């Protein structure tokens with residue numbers, strides 16, 4: 306960030322009074338521009354005992370399989386956002402059954418929230434961000450062609466949790482522990 | 490948003506190709522500026538059977554009581570963010586026990602994630618955003634002086650859930666249903 310979105314002035318990185326972190330502060334109007342993590346929402350979406358997957362038509366990981374997921378939009382709830390992604394990427398209408406997992410990925414400034422959803426009719430079709438879509442039993446899942454580590458993780462969480470009640474909570478790519486101190 | 494944070498050019502609201510929503514697009518460099526919901530993280534933080542509350546020293550709702558909570562920062566997990574707020578606002582060191590609730594507040598573009606935490610020693614002190622801090626049994630909670638509807642909600646969720654396993658999920662201030670059509 307180089308310019309103020311409010312007045313077009315140059316911004317500089319400094320710690321505002323009463324704050325403890327450097328922020329982008331406008332040199333012209335003084336506005337503080339906070340930068341916060343993004344939310345990704347998605348769903349493990351079922352039809353009977355099958356799981357809905359979409360093969361990505363876009364970078365990153367074009368050609369690999371994922372559950373429907375994407376950035377939460379302003380004005381929608383996380384559940385509504387997950388159902389929107391299910392429809393946009395896989396053409397399926399579904400209902401939320403329960404919260405499944407909260408994943409933290411601080412290194413890429415993301416929090417991901419996943420729901421368990423159930424299709425309300427047996428229709429799927431690839432959206433513009435998908436090459437193809439399919440409904441897979443557990444044994445048919447293309448484990449070697451999944452797009453992201455989080456996709457594998459949420460499928461494993463689904464297997465572990467879809468009959469239980471506990472919501473999974475994972476912290477991905479945690480900062481490494483500090484280097485051990487060097488001897489003088 | 491009036492100016493591009495990358496080049497300082499004017500931005501205009503239009504629907505980019507392949508998108509379905511209006512975005513702030515730079516008229517000079519073409520950059521698309523997405524605006525996404527913010528995450529608030531907080532904790533119902535316990536010492537024995539008492540709940541840690543802080544009385545707000547800042548607007549909005551100065552002078553009213555809240556659980557420690559605030560905006561998630563880049564580079565931290567939701568759990569770490571909740572513990573940071575517990576320390577910054579109430580001077581308490583704590584450990585996360587479990588996820589307690591996910592609240593959606595789409596009308597103010599917020600998702601709030603609350604944890605159950607447990608203090609690791611009996612020390613509390615008001616941070617600069619707090620007038621005072623206290624440890625309250627259930628019956629001592631100042632119900633008439635709570636800062637936000639979500640504070641009351643999370644305390645009720647804690648009561649309902651702290652012995653169980655289900656994570657609460659609430660959708661606050663959902664968009665009202667459309668007005669009934671007028672007869673001609």
Ligand SMILES: [Zn+2]
Pocket residue numbers: 309310311312313314331332333334335336
């Ligand atoms: Zn400015």
Ligand SMILES: [Zn+2]
Pocket residue numbers: 493494495496497498515516517518519520
């Ligand atoms: Zn620009």
